[in-house]
Amino acid sequence: MIRVHHLNNSRSQRILWMLEELDQPYKIEHYERDSKTMLAPSSLKNVHPLGKAPVITDGALTIAESGAIIDYLAHTYGKNLLPEPGTQAWIDYTYWLHYAEGSLMPPLVMRLVFEKVKTSPMPFFVKPVARGIANKTIEIFIGPQIDTHMDFVETHLAKHTWFLGEELSAADFQMSFPLEAAVARGLVNDKQHPNIVAYVKRIHQRPAYKRALGRGGEYDFA
Ligand SMILES: N[C@@H](CCC(=O)N[C@@H](CS)C(=O)NCC(=O)O)C(=O)O
Structure with a gap:
């Protein structure tokens, strides 16, 4: 099962949208920004050393960076969302x-x-x-x-x-x-x-x- 490490008001919203378009089952691990600093909680560093969202895990794989996540999800679960290579x-x-x-x-x-x-x-x-x-x-x-x-x-x-x-x-x-x-x-x-x-x-x-x-x-x- 894909797990999305999701921070409120953040870039990880785009990953949730993609997974919904793909109709792919996923679980959300929720993280809340600090109300003063707006930073992510340090627990996100347990998933990836930078402690930023989004990060996903899929089986044994951990993937950070929105672009890398989107590219991975498209190649793995949504080839219809990708153009023909070389075009x-x-x-x-x-x-x-x-x-x-x-x-x-x-x-x-x-x-x-x-x-x-x-x-x-x-x-x-x-x-x-x-x-x-x-x-x-x-x-x-x-x-x-x-x-x-x-x-x-x-x-x-x-x-x-x-x-x-x-x-x-x-x-x-x-x-x-x-x-x-x-x-x-x-x-x-x-x-x-x-x-x-x-x-x-x-x-x-x-x-x-x-x-x-x-x-x-x-x-x-x-
Ligand atoms: N280029 C990275 C940026 C990641 C990033 O900066 N995420 C923000 C959320 S929009 C974050 O985690 N901020 C909280 C923090 O820096 O503590 C990506 O697209 O994944």
Whole structure:
């Protein structure tokens, strides 16, 4: 039986969605973020040394990293979600699988960290300085990078219903999380990025997605 080590409000939601689409039985081990630090509990380190979600186990195998998990699940249980090797679609699948965590998530995480700096407890005389640095970093460096990524993804989704074309593929599970986060944090809107907003809505309407939400519990991005 597949076990998903699932952290509330996290990337592991995309794995639950995938397993529901695959109609594959699985068990969830639930972990709760610390309400102050938002970090995962240290018990997650018993499963994988980094203590991050998602991690899955399948028999004797332990697999970490969303992209590696999605690729493993697709090759093992859902070949219909994968394109033919050697085709352009296969290159595209590999691209989106790496792009989501390798290129798109870093500026989103950086923004989150700098937003946190603004509200973190600190001596009152440091606060305006810290807030000023955070605001400027977001305005000059991080914000424009996020805009470039969102424009890029928007242009792609203007021509494709799903990331590889007209059919849902394994690439969509991987791309779902950063785009859900971007919508939830108000980084995209109906006017400038209507196709990203519509894509996320399309995901949320799927019965398998709703089942995954029901099983996973708290998730602020849906
Ligand atoms: N690139 C990794 C990122 C894993 C990651 O950072 N997961 C977050 C959840 S969204 C986490 O576990 N955060 C809690 C912590 O760092 O303590 C993946 O896609 O699996």
